[in-house]
Structures are given as C-alpha cells and as structure tokens.
Amino acid sequence: MLTVNSDEHPLMNRFRKPGDEKRSVVIVPATQYGDWLSSRSTDDARSFLQLYPADAMHAEPFLLPLRKPKTPINDDPQTCWSSCFPMTMRRVWRLRIRY
Numbered sequence: 001m002l003t004v005n006s007d008e009h010p011l012m013n014r015f016r017k018p019g020d021e022k023r024s025v026v027i028v029p030a031t032q033y034g035d036w037l038s039s040r041s042t043d044d045a046r047s048f049l050q051l052y053p054a055d056a057m058h059a060e061p062f063l064l065p066l067r068k069p070k071t072p073i074n075d076d077p078q079t080c081w082s083s084c085f086p087m088t089m090r091r092v093w094r095l096r097i098r099y
Contacts, residue, residue, distance in 0.1 A: 002026040004049055011054040027052040027097060052097065062094040 006012035006024035013022045026049050028036045039045040 002049060004051060006051055009051045009054060011057050011059060012051065014059075024051055026050070056097065058096045060094055060096075 003023040003025055006022040009022070009024060012024040016022050028048055032048065036045070036048050039048075
C-alpha cells in the first residue's frame, strides 16, 4: 500500500492525532490502471503518487460492534466476567470514494 503526506488535504488531514504526520493511501482511478501498470520509468510511476481530490471523497463516523478489551480491568477471579471486561464501542470513520 502506497501512502503520501496529506497534511494539506482538506479531508484526510483530519485523521490522526494532532502533531502526528497525516498520511493518505494513494488512490489510482480505474481509468488510469493501465497507465500505472505500464509505467516504464520511476518518474512516470511517481506521477501517480498524488492525493485523491477531496470533492470526490466522503467521510462519516461509523460505530463498530461492541468488543471486549484485551486485558481485564480487575484481576480478581472471584469477580464476574462482565465487570472484568466491560463492553466498549469503537468509533471509526467510513470513507467513500467516487470514481
């Protein structure tokens, strides 16, 4: 998976913690697959390493199903399972691309 810096991208720069480098996956439009795969030079291949246009992308919050933490909160074996491992929600972003 190839990524490029997205610090200046209006949509992708919102992902990651403040201060972290913002990265975005390189998206090659389907109409350019042949050109990408038949690149004969490094410079030609590098020309495809660009950020996808923000107006062709849409992001929305998406909640993942409940899951249990990897480590128990309470190590006491006499305590019930549900209090040792409370259920948590994970919030992620779903990104949609228009070609």
